[in-house]
Amino acid sequence: MCQNLGMRLPIREHLFSMSAYSxxxxxxxxxxxxxxxxxxxxxxxxxxxxPSPKAIEAMKDAASATNYYPDGGGIALREKLAKKLELPIESIVLGNGSDDIIHYLCLALLDEGASIVVGDPSFVRYEAGAQLQKAQVQKVALNDSETHDLNAMAHAIDETTRLVFIANPNNPTGTIVRRVEFDAFLADLPPHVVVALDEAYFEFVSDHDFASAREYLVEGYPVVGLRTFSKAYGLAGIRIGYGFMPAELSDAIDRIREPFNTNALAHAAAIAALNDIxxxxxxxxxxxxxxxxxxxxxxxxxxxxxxxxxxxxxxxxxxxxxxxxxxxxxxxxxxxxxxxxxxxxxxxxxxxxxxxxxxxxxxxxxxxxxxxxx
Ligand SMILES: Cc1ncc(COP(=O)(O)O)c(C=O)c1O
Missing domain, CATH: 3.90.1150.10 (Aspartate Aminotransferase, domain 1)
Incomplete structure (x- = not known):
């Protein structure tokens, strides 16, 4: 039986200002x-x-080897993604869902006193990642058409800003940022800021002017793309997502992440899902x-x-x-x-x-x- 002896555990004080995700x-x-x-x-x-029936089969096949640790580097899946995205494998990071990578980005880029800029309303996990680092959150209201107001977001950036999160399409509004607006936003971006374009719903987008993270990363901008197998690929329960980013940043995340942050069933399912057009x-x-x-x-x-x-x-x-x-x-x-x-x-x-x-x-x-x- 646990007894309360009147002592407080040394839990970091600021965690009490955060709420658990319900x-x-x-x-x-x-x-x-x-x-x-x-x-x-x-x-x-x-x-x-x-899920894709092929992904279910792949998970069944992989299940018999789950007595062994998975490939901590997720090489087979990262190779597949690198080929699909025409990006070097070093730029690709896997996560236990893309939530995991949001968390790693905050760990890698935010010190106490730093800040992030996010749309309001947008995906709620960005704020949690920043709070954990004792970083400030600058929320910028969406415009009248429920879209990220990149002009206002640019104005909210100051010398403390390290990270801007743009859910594209945005959750909960489903709206997108297009190339013209994003080009203008990047043109004025100070060099101490990284922009994460969260493309969790990428596969559903058909708009030709959509500002896709991959294009900007290839052009050398400090842009991160986040994607997931939880939505269009129907694998939310197995938890697998990925990010692509400048190699310097993926290298930093490699130092932070759990060695086995993604599992063998997830690797197998994701590869099979990518093959099931x-x-x-x-x-x-x-x-x-x-x-x-x-x-x-x-x-x-x-x-x-x-x-x-x-x-x-x-x-x-x-x-x-x-x-x-x-x-x-x-x-x-x-x-x-x-x-x-x-x-x-x-x-x-x-x-x-x-x-x-x-x-x-x-x-x-x-x-x-x-x-x-x-
Ligand atoms: C914009 C956005 N990013 C990230 C996620 C997290 O996805 P995952 O299941 O890959 O952690 C979600 C899930 O709802 C989302 O809406």
């Missing part, structure tokens, strides 16, 4: 409590089609249809939706959405409320299968009041 209750438990049998998981921008194509087709249908359902109930370049729709209502989010959950439909992004009137709804969206449509009809219906 992943919610385990799904099984939630379903039991709600008494629903069918669910639509539309809250975390996952792939509703599941059909699964990716199917995912992108399903997403196009899903995005249109989700937008039309939400518009019907009075929401204004933002044009998305990812696998989710960001929608704004005239009133707080928390009651609607809770009511939908009672029908087994899980969507993300905007409150965690500081936008209580918004919701984010991820791509789903036809069945998922039937559930969404029926549940919306039941939970929304006449006033919201349009």
């Amino acid at each position: 992943t919610g209750r385990p799904l099984d438990e939630t379903l039991r409590a709600l008494g629903v049998s069918r669910v639509a998981r539309l809250a975390s921008n996952e792939n509703p089609l599941g 059909d699964h990716l194509r199917n995912t992108l087709d399903t997403n196009r249809t899903a995005i249109k249908r989700i937008s039309s359902i939400l518009n019907r109930y009075g929401a204004t939706t933002t044009e998305t370049h990812a696998n989710f729709v960001w929608a704004r209502f005239d009133e707080p959405t928390a009651p609607m989010v809770d009511a939908l959950a009672k029908h087994g439909v899980f969507v993300r409320g905007g409150a965690m992004f500081g936008r209580p009137n918004c919701i984010r709804v991820s791509m789903g299968t036809e069945n998922d969206l039937d559930l969404l449509e029926n549940a919306m009809a039941t939970v929304t009041t006449g006033a919201q219906s349009r």
